[in-house]
Amino acid sequence: MTQEKRKIIILGSTGSIGTQALDIIDYHKDKFEVVAISGNKNYKLLNEQIQKFKPAYCAIADESLEKKLISDKTKVFSGDEGIIEMCRVCGADIAVCAIVGIAGLKSTIACIESKMTIALANKETLVAGGKLVTELAAEYNTPIYPVDSEHSAIFQCIQNESNRNGIKNIYLTASGGPFVDTPIEDMHKITVEQALKHPNWSMGAKITIDSATMMNKGLEVIEAKYLFNVESSMIKVCVHRKSIVHSMVEFKDNSILAQLGRPDMRIPIQYAIMYPERIDCPSEELDIFNTGSLEFERPDFDKFPSLKIAYRSLEEGRGRSLVINSANEEAVEAFLKGKIKYNKIYEIIESAYNTIESADEMDLSSILETDKRTRIFCREIMHKRRQ
Numbered sequence: 001m002t003q004e005k006r007k008i009i010i011l012g013s014t015g016s017i018g019t020q021a022l023d024i025i026d027y028h029k030d031k032f033e034v035v036a037i038s039g040n041k042n043y044k045l046l047n048e049q050i051q052k053f054k055p056a057y058c059a060i061a062d063e064s065l066e067k068k069l070i071s072d073k074t075k076v077f078s079g080d081e082g083i084i085e086m087c088r089v090c091g092a093d094i095a096v097c098a099i100v101g102i103a104g105l106k107s108t109i110a111c112i113e114s115k116m117t118i119a120l121a122n123k124e125t126l127v128a129g130g131k132l133v134t135e136l137a138a139e140y141n142t143p144i145y146p147v148d149s150e151h152s153a154i155f156q157c158i159q160n161e162s163n164r165n166g167i168k169n170i171y172l173t174a175s176g177g178p179f180v181d182t183p184i185e186d187m188h189k190i191t192v193e194q195a196l197k198h199p200n201w202s203m204g205a206k207i208t209i210d211s212a213t214m215m216n217k218g219l220e221v222i223e224a225k226y227l228f229n230v231e232s233s234m235i236k237v238c239v240h241r242k243s244i245v246h247s248m249v250e251f252k253d254n255s256i257l258a259q260l261g262r263p264d265m266r267i268p269i270q271y272a273i274m275y276p277e278r279i280d281c282p283s284e285e286l287d288i289f290n291t292g293s294l295e296f297e298r299p300d301f302d303k304f305p306s307l308k309i310a311y312r313s314l315e316e317g318r319g320r321s322l323v324i325n326s327a328n329e330e331a332v333e334a335f336l337k338g339k340i341k342y343n344k345i346y347e348i349i350e351s352a353y354n355t356i357e358s359a360d361e362m363d364l365s366s367i368l369e370t371d372k373r374t375r376i377f378c379r380e381i382m383h384k385r386r387q
Contacts, residue, residue, distance in 0.1 A: 036092060038058070101329050175241055319358030
């Protein structure tokens with residue numbers, strides 16, 4: 001008996017996660033059907049994907065580029081509202097949510113409301129709208145499977161009910177990024193080119209800078225709280241430079257389970273879209289005989305204060321995680337464009353955190369309004385500091 005193909009929508013198909021998801025789907029043509037894709041501005045790559053995968057629907061965020069898409073038999077949408085409409089009509093079973101930043105929040109919610117299984121690669125969705133998103137997922141009986149390698153590892157370690165109930169601590173591993181050995185007094189000298197050279201992973205620009213500041217790990221701490229419903233005090237970060245152990249779970253009996261693998265995002269992507277099945281993956285095997293020693297270090301919270309403020313936002317609640325996420329997106333974008341120095345990224349985040357008010361109970365409109373206020377504040381203070 002032939003198994004019916006899983007229908008997939010990939011939100012952010014031109015980005016790092018999206019292209020690797022399509023690589024998995026191309027490797028398993030007999031198991032998946034791409035019914036919809038979306039991109040931001042890269043219409044050339046979108047056109048290539050349309051020609052290769054022949055989705056019924058395609059959307060581009062930049063409305064001015066809509067006419068550059070080769071539609072043929074593919075229905076084209078554009079703009080944020082067009083992407084949401086595509087989510088509602090495409091009829092997918094699984095949504096790979098990989099739009100970078102808070103921009104992915106509304107489309108993820110649309111997929112939840114359409115009762116798709118969510119393969120979540122956009123951590124900002126839970127950082128900005130954690131309670132709203134998890135409550136909607138429960139209301140629509142929609143599972144959320146993590147695509148981040150660390151959260152996928154945790155998810156794999158707690159598959160049975162006794163493991164879920166017996167969690168003592170979660171250990172999120174971090175490579176430490178390119179500046180783990182850089183003296184704190186030299187951090188202000190870091191260039192964009194240096195920050196984009198991650199030692200282990202191939203990722204998009206924004207997440208690569210987040211890894212350099214370790215804000216990425218801070219956002220993952222917040223995401224872990226919502227994904228696994230644990231107290232923030234139970235989520236620990238440890239530096240593991242080789243990126244072989246992707247995360248660990250310690251249980252009440254003091255035993256620890258870990259998930260190991262090569263630093264290849266195709267492994268957690270495939271696990272999320274094939275769950276609960278395990279099948280061949282195009283990634284390389286991990287040669288355990290040549291991994292050497294597996295060492296773990298405590299993170300330096302003084303050198304990487306973004307990690308500290310992420311924990312603080314969880315402890316204080318009141319929507320503080322949303323504020324640091326929005327401020328971080330603005331600061332990272334400014335750094336990538338050469339408008340601010342590396343060490344100013346955290347200063348912008350802290351200024352916004354200490355200024356912008358937010359609330360614990362927020363619907364989508366209030367989340368977006370707080371996000372807007374935070375971004376305006378960040379742009380204003382960056383403009384003043386450049387004068």
